[in-house]
Amino acid sequence: MNKDTNTYSAAGEVGSVLESRSTFTRLKIELNKAPLTAKFGIFIIIVFVGLAIFAPLIAPYGEAEVFPEPYAPWNANHIFGTDQIGRDIFSRLIFGARNTVGVAFATTILAFLIGGALGLAAAINRSYLDLFLSRTVDVLMAIPQLIFALVLLSIFGSTIINLIIIIAVLDSTRVFRLTRAVSLNVVVMDYVEVAKLRGENISWVMRKEILPNILPPLIAEFGLRFCFVFLSIAALSFLGVGIQPPTADWGSMVRENASLIQFAQYDLKAAMTPLLPAAAIALLTVAVNFVVDWFLHKTSGIKDEK
Amino acid sequence: MKNKKDNTTLLQIKDLKIEGFSDERWHKIIKGVNLELKRGEVLGLIGESGAGKSTLGLAAMGYTQPGCRITGGQINFDGVDLTKRTDSEKRKYWGNRMTYVAQSAAASFNPAHRLINQTTESTIRAGLKKQNEAFDEARALYDALNLPNPETIGERYPHQVSGGQLQRIMTAMAMSPNPDLIVFDEPTTALDVTTQVEVLAAMRDIVKTYGTAAIYITHDLSVVAQMADRIKVLRYGEEVEEAMTRKMLKSPKEDYTKSLWSVRSIQKPEKKSKDIILEVKNVDAFYGSFHVLKNINIKLPLGRTVALVGESGSGKSTVARVITGLLEPKIGSVKFKNRELPPSLKGRTKDQLQKIQMIYQMADVAMNPKQTVYDIISRPASFFAGLTAANLRKRVVELLEQIDLDESFIDRYPSELSGGQKQRICIARALAANPEVVICDEVTSALDQIVQEGILKLLGRLQKDLNLSYIFITHDIATVKAISDEVVVMNEGEVVEQGLKSEIFSPPHPEYTELLLSSVPEMDPDWLTDLLKARNY
Numbered sequence: 001m002n003k004d005t006n007t008y009s010a011a012g013e014v015g016s017v018l019e020s021r022s023t024f025t026r027l028k029i030e031l032n033k034a035p036l037t038a039k040f041g042i043f044i045i046i047v048f049v050g051l052a053i054f055a056p057l058i059a060p061y062g063e064a065e066v067f068p069e070p071y072a073p074w075n076a077n078h079i080f081g082t083d084q085i086g087r088d089i090f091s092r093l094i095f096g097a098r099n100t101v102g103v104a105f106a107t108t109i110l111a112f113l114i115g116g117a118l119g120l121a122a123a124i125n126r127s128y129l130d131l132f133l134s135r136t137v138d139v140l141m142a143i144p145q146l147i148f149a150l151v152l153l154s155i156f157g158s159t160i161i162n163l164i165i166i167i168a169v170l171d172s173t174r175v176f177r178l179t180r181a182v183s184l185n186v187v188v189m190d191y192v193e194v195a196k197l198r199g200e201n202i203s204w205v206m207r208k209e210i211l212p213n214i215l216p217p218l219i220a221e222f223g224l225r226f227c228f229v230f231l232s233i234a235a236l237s238f239l240g241v242g243i244q245p246p247t248a249d250w251g252s253m254v255r256e257n258a259s260l261i262q263f264a265q266y267d268l269k270a271a272m273t274p275l276l277p278a279a280a281i282a283l284l285t286v287a288v289n290f291v292v293d294w295f296l297h298k299t300s301g302i303k304d305e306k
Numbered sequence: 307m308k309n310k311k312d313n314t315t316l317l318q319i320k321d322l323k324i325e326g327f328s329d330e331r332w333h334k335i336i337k338g339v340n341l342e343l344k345r346g347e348v349l350g351l352i353g354e355s356g357a358g359k360s361t362l363g364l365a366a367m368g369y370t371q372p373g374c375r376i377t378g379g380q381i382n383f384d385g386v387d388l389t390k391r392t393d394s395e396k397r398k399y400w401g402n403r404m405t406y407v408a409q410s411a412a413a414s415f416n417p418a419h420r421l422i423n424q425t426t427e428s429t430i431r432a433g434l435k436k437q438n439e440a441f442d443e444a445r446a447l448y449d450a451l452n453l454p455n456p457e458t459i460g461e462r463y464p465h466q467v468s469g470g471q472l473q474r475i476m477t478a479m480a481m482s483p484n485p486d487l488i489v490f491d492e493p494t495t496a497l498d499v500t501t502q503v504e505v506l507a508a509m510r511d512i513v514k515t516y517g518t519a520a521i522y523i524t525h526d527l528s529v530v531a532q533m534a535d536r537i538k539v540l541r542y543g544e545e546v547e548e549a550m551t552r553k554m555l556k557s558p559k560e561d562y563t564k565s566l567w568s569v570r571s572i573q574k575p576e577k578k579s580k581d582i583i584l585e586v587k588n589v590d591a592f593y594g595s596f597h598v599l600k601n602i603n604i605k606l607p608l609g610r611t612v613a614l615v616g617e618s619g620s621g622k623s624t625v626a627r628v629i630t631g632l633l634e635p636k637i638g639s640v641k642f643k644n645r646e647l648p649p650s651l652k653g654r655t656k657d658q659l660q661k662i663q664m665i666y667q668m669a670d671v672a673m674n675p676k677q678t679v680y681d682i683i684s685r686p687a688s689f690f691a692g693l694t695a696a697n698l699r700k701r702v703v704e705l706l707e708q709i710d711l712d713e714s715f716i717d718r719y720p721s722e723l724s725g726g727q728k729q730r731i732c733i734a735r736a737l738a739a740n741p742e743v744v745i746c747d748e749v750t751s752a753l754d755q756i757v758q759e760g761i762l763k764l765l766g767r768l769q770k771d772l773n774l775s776y777i778f779i780t781h782d783i784a785t786v787k788a789i790s791d792e793v794v795v796m797n798e799g800e801v802v803e804q805g806l807k808s809e810i811f812s813p814p815h816p817e818y819t820e821l822l823l824s825s826v827p828e829m830d831p832d833w834l835t836d837l838l839k840a841r842n843y
Contacts, residue, residue, distance in 0.1 A: 029330060189671050189672075190666045190668065190671045190672040191671065191672055191673055191674045193632070194664070194666075194672060194735070196632075196651065197630055197631075197632070197651070197659065197663075197664060198659060198685070198686055198689055198690075198739070199651075199654075199656055199659045199689075200689070208674075208677075209674055212674070212676035212677075213674065213675065213676055
């Protein structure tokens, strides 16, 4: 660098040690450094997403295809047996990935759109709108979520669309809080003031100045929220107001086959059948959490001491 | 406590090498530095940011920051090589025989504990003194440091005292165990000049009285000249030169050392101008019920620079907020080219917004870290001038050339730029709007001297080329001399004095201007002593 010369030039000034690298190279470096748990989590997520996308190709039978023998034991034709009306459990598990994960994903996205937009607006406004939104959210959060969802679903009927909207709205309250809190730290930055002084409208300030800077905590929260939404849907399905039959769904699969667990003393394999969808739920939840933990650790900026 | 001064060597650093880990690699921070310190001696460490001053200062205590490692050399403290000791062994020295005074006292105190408990904590914990004894001594130290109410000030919490007082209490904390060595890391950088004088005087006295050896780290040569017996200049982790203070000031050997006070060498001949482009008229402004600005009148002549000078809290930056429309004045108005501007930002037209641009102190937070240089500069150009695609890129390159950078910077993110380059990009962003008035809020105070010089020269050249008018907010008198035509002195929300630079800087002065001007450290080791004599301390 310009070590030996004493002439000053602005372009030759020594910058910080951060080097210009493409996003892809940075991603590769980060992935290589990721802990084993995070790699495991990413692997599981990829497998589940693959199953969800290619379900009709992978599953041996159709989602609602009924076979003559209900409660068939595990055998060569039906790897995990059949359920109470004779549908192939293995096929339904695979389609379940599509339905449960798909609905949960759509719900989380919607929750983030609602909560994120309102949270940003409240943070920028900081006056009546903020007050109104924050208090409304407080009221919504005061009612236990699962019970509130149950009530609303009974009123509006449990279709998939209603399910998505109701859970998304209820969940957006938490997203709103987080977005508002992290945005407040960014809103006071000089570059936001610069944009305001330029006369930019609120949507530009939200999208271009604030959003890119609060993305890391939001992405981490997205992972966590996804787990919770996914669990609420499974719980609602278990209670019978979630995803309706004949659509395959892990939560209702647990409920439908729950009684099989009593046969543990006669046929251990059959007794494990209701545990399979439960295990799928648990596995995905754990996997997403591993990835989120790693991401949170990275964005928190804590350097390991020695 | 007895005076520890004698002529034996306390600290000896031999060929020290330190590396820091960032961006997947180890970088050399200190590249083989030697240092020797006798008991009771004060050594000044000076250099620009990134020179390795703080790393070396901490290393003198055998400490490295997380992510750093010592790769070679020795640190002999009183005959013990600290590089070979474990942390738990070194802990017997830290906060006991060697102590540290950090730059930001406000960030270094625990807000939940009383000051005197924090002052004496390490002394009592190390079992050096009983609590009563330590408290008595702390009060004696407060007295020696010229703190008000030394008997009771220790009962307060950190937020109940001022920044300068807190910095002195931190010095008391460092002195409490009666250490052999204190490391001062830029202890007065965050303070106003008027406060700085008091803190410097207190620190110097106490170090002399107890004969404590000290390492004083700073980037301001005139400050270190008051404090140190010897000065060592660092650059890129290597020693540039070392000499006794007087000798160094009189005849520095290296050109680099001279460049450390280069801002002081710029002088701008003042020019008068009759045309007034911007006028602040009878402005009173409030933050809530707090009266920040009291009947402010400022006139900005076309193509000239008006410097707003004052301590923090004097209302300088608030004037800028009123002019830009961020804060509505309660009474009074701002006139641009003899036409009154709407008081609030929302009422102003795009055209009015375009004509007045602002440059901020901290270039780091004034640029969106997720936008490239191109995004940052092109937005005002497309927003105000409506340029598109090819023309826009041409304009950005043209602006980059105006600020002495080139097209290669166009895809960089702010984190890939140095401090001076960042500030230049901010200047380019302001220029992109084709403004007529530019408000510069402490734009050079976060930068090193040599970089400051470059920025000030650039601003001067742009003024000439584009006939810009500047309002230059600063607390640094050297900068004022280098750039302004007219000066406005502010204190506690009021204008003390306004006039041509030559008038303001020549006596007689109003009382406050006198205090402000006399508090600016000079490149003379006797300056502080003389000043204190004159002020009858």
